[in-house]
Amino acid sequence: MSQPTSTSLGPLGEISIGDRAARTLTAELARHSGPKSAVLVGAAADSLVLAEALDALQPGDRLTVVSADHTLTEQVATMGSFVRERVKVVADLADAEPADFVIVAEPLVGSGEEARSTVDQLSKLVAEGGLLVVAAVALPGLSEGATEALDRLAARQGVGSDLVLRNMPPVRVHRLRFTEADPAVAASLMPAFRPSSVPLAGSMNIDSNGVAAAGIMLGAAAVLRLVRPRSKAWLVPLVGALPVAAFFRDPEREIPADPTAVVAASDGKVLSVEHVRDVRFGDEEFLRVAVFLSVLDVHVNRAPVAGKVVDYFVEDGGYAAAMKPEAEHNVAAYTVLETPSHDKVVVAQRTGLIARRIVQRAPIGALLARGERFGLIRFGSRTDVYLPADKAEAVVVPGDRVVGGSTVIARWL
Secondary structure (H helix, E strand, O other), X not given: OOOOOOOEOHHHOEOOOOHHHHHHHOHHHHXXXXXXXXXXXXXXXXXXXXXXXXXXXXXXXXXXXEOOOOHHHHHHHOOOHHHXXXXXXXXXXXHOOOEEEEEEOOOEOOOHHHHHHHHHHHHOOEEEEEEEEEEEEOOXXXXXXXXXHHHHHHHHHEEEEEEEOOOOOOEEEEEEOOOOOOHHHXXXXXXXXXXXXXXXXXXXXXXXXXXXXXXXXXXXXXXXXXXXXXXXXXHHHHHHHHHHXXXXXXXXXXXXXXXXXXXXXXXXXXXXXXXXXXXXXXXXXXXXXXEEEOOOOOOEEEOOXXXXXXXXXXXXXXXXXXXXXHHHHEOEEEEEEEOOOOOEEEEEEEOOOOOOOEEEOOOXXXXXXXXXXXXXXXXXXXXXXXXXXXXEEEOOOOOOEEOOOOOXXXXXX
């Protein structure tokens, strides 16, 4: 197989992988505590992806770099013993052994057939339950079919995709899994880096939906100012851009280390704590903790437990005010997790009177760490966490305020 290399895209020049894209490509590698193995394909000595992969190494890890850059071997030889003992450089893919992670350092371009062939060959290097991580150019018409082919592959084999706009050109990073992952692996994961959370200052981020919404309002203000210079109407979207962006704020959260803790899926006020049965999830009884989110709360949703996404579905319904009992029949998205102990946990993202848009970013097969971001609901809404009633005990009561990812709402017995 020929190695993926930097490719000319006419006036755009060479495809580059910047800091943010490099961090996204290696995010899964970085959050596994190990021991783990990885193969990095097509990295040159100055590759930012290589630098991120080296930073992710821990005791017991091993990294094989497949590269035609002869200076890379010399570079590794000059590094400390920690790197030298864990990194091997080979010139041909045939010299690499199967690994937990196979990462392609440059976006795949060319025809769709070439992209499928490359993925097919690389998939043979992925160990049981492992991941192939590959990027595609996100601008249409620039990759001669490779982007569309990878999108189709991701629809069948993907367990997550991230769009990295802050790259030139923008790229989409796909995580492909060809064999089932063990839910027990999720227990040792840290929450993954996601480019959908855009850093602002300190520990504060803003979700990419907020960047888009604020950008639209600022654009509308500019257009109104241009077409109606004597009117003050342009001030309305200009002033509204800040509170809209603030709604999508996404602060970093300290996640409890206690393995028995179940954390809140969102910020808000506890509406109810009760035992229920729901035939959609089986015959067992569940402990359900419902939390109401006002428009002033952080609306990014987080996984209450570590686990593997085994099902996801959306049910139609109404748009009652989220704090009312009838909101239980609102439009809702249900994410079903299998925990490392093989228990079933369900998170319901419910719309409200104002909320009409649910974002869920964890497809079936994805592994989520406890407290990891997996989606959001736009404007006032509600989240419900369903836990096995005979295995968990609530530690909150109606009226309590909770913080998503940090507040313990229940404990495993």
